[in-house]
Amino acid sequence: MGGDFGPHIIVPAAVQAARQGISIALVGDETKIEAELSQLDTKGLDITIVPASQVVEMEDKPADALRRKKDSSIQVACRYVKDGHADGVVSAGNSGATVACGMFTIGRVKGVQRPALASVLPTEKKPCVLIDVGANVDSKPEHLLQFGLMADVLARYVLGYENPSVGILSIGEEEGKGNATVKEAFELFRNSQLNFIGNAEGRDIFTGDVDVVVCDGFVGNIALKLSEGLASSMNKIMKRELKRSWLSKLGALLSYRAFRRFKKVVDYAEYGGAPLLGLKGIAVVCHGKSSPKAMTNAILVAARYVANQAHAHLATELETHRGLSAGTTDAEKSSAA
Amino acid sequence: MGGDFGPHIIVPAAVQAARQGISIALVGDETKIEAELSQLDTKGLDITIVPASQVVEMEDKPADALRRKKDSSIQVACRYVKDGHADGVVSAGNSGATVACGMFTIGRVKGVQRPALASVLPTEKKPCVLIDVGANVDSKPEHLLQFGLMADVLARYVLGYENPSVGILSIGEEEGKGNATVKEAFELFRNSQLNFIGNAEGRDIFTGDVDVVVCDGFVGNIALKLSEGLASSMNKIMKRELKRSWLSKLGALLSYRAFRRFKKVVDYAEYGGAPLLGLKGIAVVCHGKSSPKAMTNAILVAARYVANQAHAHLATELETHRGLSAGTTDAEKSSAA
Numbered sequence: 001m002g003g004d005f006g007p008h009i010i011v012p013a014a015v016q017a018a019r020q021g022i023s024i025a026l027v028g029d030e031t032k033i034e035a036e037l038s039q040l041d042t043k044g045l046d047i048t049i050v051p052a053s054q055v056v057e058m059e060d061k062p063a064d065a066l067r068r069k070k071d072s073s074i075q076v077a078c079r080y081v082k083d084g085h086a087d088g089v090v091s092a093g094n095s096g097a098t099v100a101c102g103m104f105t106i107g108r109v110k111g112v113q114r115p116a117l118a119s120v121l122p123t124e125k126k127p128c129v130l131i132d133v134g135a136n137v138d139s140k141p142e143h144l145l146q147f148g149l150m151a152d153v154l155a156r157y158v159l160g161y162e163n164p165s166v167g168i169l170s171i172g173e174e175e176g177k178g179n180a181t182v183k184e185a186f187e188l189f190r191n192s193q194l195n196f197i198g199n200a201e202g203r204d205i206f207t208g209d210v211d212v213v214v215c216d217g218f219v220g221n222i223a224l225k226l227s228e229g230l231a232s233s234m235n236k237i238m239k240r241e242l243k244r245s246w247l248s249k250l251g252a253l254l255s256y257r258a259f260r261r262f263k264k265v266v267d268y269a270e271y272g273g274a275p276l277l278g279l280k281g282i283a284v285v286c287h288g289k290s291s292p293k294a295m296t297n298a299i300l301v302a303a304r305y306v307a308n309q310a311h312a313h314l315a316t317e318l319e320t321h322r323g324l325s326a327g328t329t330d331a332e333k334s335s336a337a
Numbered sequence: 338m339g340g341d342f343g344p345h346i347i348v349p350a351a352v353q354a355a356r357q358g359i360s361i362a363l364v365g366d367e368t369k370i371e372a373e374l375s376q377l378d379t380k381g382l383d384i385t386i387v388p389a390s391q392v393v394e395m396e397d398k399p400a401d402a403l404r405r406k407k408d409s410s411i412q413v414a415c416r417y418v419k420d421g422h423a424d425g426v427v428s429a430g431n432s433g434a435t436v437a438c439g440m441f442t443i444g445r446v447k448g449v450q451r452p453a454l455a456s457v458l459p460t461e462k463k464p465c466v467l468i469d470v471g472a473n474v475d476s477k478p479e480h481l482l483q484f485g486l487m488a489d490v491l492a493r494y495v496l497g498y499e500n501p502s503v504g505i506l507s508i509g510e511e512e513g514k515g516n517a518t519v520k521e522a523f524e525l526f527r528n529s530q531l532n533f534i535g536n537a538e539g540r541d542i543f544t545g546d547v548d549v550v551v552c553d554g555f556v557g558n559i560a561l562k563l564s565e566g567l568a569s570s571m572n573k574i575m576k577r578e579l580k581r582s583w584l585s586k587l588g589a590l591l592s593y594r595a596f597r598r599f600k601k602v603v604d605y606a607e608y609g610g611a612p613l614l615g616l617k618g619i620a621v622v623c624h625g626k627s628s629p630k631a632m633t634n635a636i637l638v639a640a641r642y643v644a645n646q647a648h649a650h651l652a653t654e655l656e657t658h659r660g661l662s663a664g665t666t667d668a669e670k671s672s673a674a
Contacts, residue, residue, distance in 0.1 A: 124570050134508055137516040171471055171558040179474040179555045202559040203566030218516045219556055221508040222539040226560055227567055229540030233461050234571060234599075241595040251591030258578040258585035 001028035001055045001073040002093020003295075004288045010092065011036035013295030018045040022303045025050050025086055028073040052076035055093075058288065062096035066104060074098055078105035081281045088282035088302040090273065092290045099135050102276045102283035109311070111318040113325070114139065115278035116147045116217065117285060118154055119224055120301075125208030129155050129164075132214075133274055134221035141185035142325040144168065144214050148194055149317045149325075150277040151212040157310040158275075158301060161211050167200030169215035169223070174199070181216065188324050189214075235263075272297030275305065277314065282306060338365035338392045338410040339430020340632075341625045347429065348373035350632030355382040359640045362387050362423055365410040389413035392430075395625065399433035403441060411435055415442035418618045425619035425639040427610065429627045436472050439613045439620035446648070448655040450662070451476065452615030453484045453554065454622060455491055456561055457638075462545030466492050466501075469551075470611055471558035478522035479662040481505065481551050485531055486654045486662075487614040488549040494645040495612075495638060498548050504537030506552035506560070511536070518553065525661050526551075572600075609634025612642065614651065619643060 018024045023046040026033050030051045054072040056065040077089045078101040091098045116132035131151040155164035170178035189196045200210050242252040273286035282305045284298045355361045360383040363370045367388045391409040393402040414426045415438040428435045453469035468488040485503050492501035507515035526533040537547050579589040610623035619642045621635045
């Protein structure tokens, strides 16, 4: 039911995913969902409708959505995962509510201190995973390490990267650059089994030279929205400049296909939402404005995550690093003493 | 002597500024500076050479530059300001060293807890001031307030904005969104005399709807470098796509002027460096790769700052808000108790 366009976008996207062999449960208002389904060819597809009478609105607070709207589509969907009827949930609705229901209804994998949102960003080369893009603020060094471990699993088992390089987002490449949290996290990452390349700077994300970039959710959310905003503003300014003369208008017309390909490369929506990592299952948070294609991609990401047992690999990787991420960092030891 | 191209770029830029009536002192290697000057028409211009025997290299650490290179061009230039021979300094050299020499050699205005770097960013409408872009990390709420007050002065007296709107960079517009520091800073801003519009999100910077955006230097530096990196990567991807067919190549050729105007609008270098606010005088930190035009603009920014007595206004504004930024925030009170 979520997203700016509701079932009208989500149902066709889900049907498209079902055509690729994925079992789909559509959760929400039965009448509306059936109306959309009736317009599509669904013969032989594995599609179930799971009724839910409520809808979380974009302006609802996550905590309220969790407590008061027990029969909302997102809560019902998360219970459906929790009860073992589905392996994951995909939503274009209220992001905060999806994160909250994911954390509290589906629940965390043992050992995960804080689930984190990963975003798969387009770059000059292959996509880069930025984590956390907003599930947490004021993260501690050991949380950052866990974000890195979880994103490493995503990069390996969903994106198919062999030995993903992992960097910490900071304000200089050298060790010792950054705020107090990053400086402490640097030590933890160095002692981990990750392919840690040190600090990454803001400009390194879009060159595609690093596969996973780790940061606190406050920084990551700002980075993500800033990127979306800048890309959109650059497009607007470019359009404005191209419209100024008939010559450049003609030029733009001739370059139309190139512009379209460009848009596709830089459009984050093509990459299919932000997976919330660390749950017993998977939840993918999509942009409210997601296109049908973006929604289908998000479903495929969730399916690949499940099919490749990323969830089990995540548990193993966290267990291996339990000592490092136990939260007994130097700072805490000394403040305890 | 600083910057990737040294006197070869800086001397012509300074001469250009001198032609607009500004008194210039060129600090560094006399022979090299004279060689550059001899190739330009400097008749009737107010240009002095101040000799300095050392150069801070890009890889030098700020603290070392400060302690060991007492006769470096940046230190000599800052002493020249301190001693009252000049009102401000402009450098394209090692940013950390410029910030350190600015803070410790020129010195802070009374009441300034932490000088901060402001960056003037291009947007869809008029430029936006982002502060702090890297002079500080782990800033406290009262530091953020001071950043806002100082950037307000810059927006009024250098950019000429009448009643600049000021926002705190956060992860949601509503009050209560953000990390612990931002939440506490929100109260301080609300009680200030600033035209405070609440939280601003990453996407609000480039629309041009807010005049001043305040954040910690860790976040701001990442935001700035991310923007530069994304803009550069988008340009590369666009070029790559335009080169794929002769039709789009022709189109690009016809749109050449539009592309050039676009580049000018989105090029941060056009806006002339990042002023370090809060000093007894002004220091402008320029990108190492700055063009002559960017350097000239940086000198003009510094001159406008001085001519409009921004420095005195800054002292007044800080004095007015002394109670708010005294550092006796609730958190500190309770931790002291």
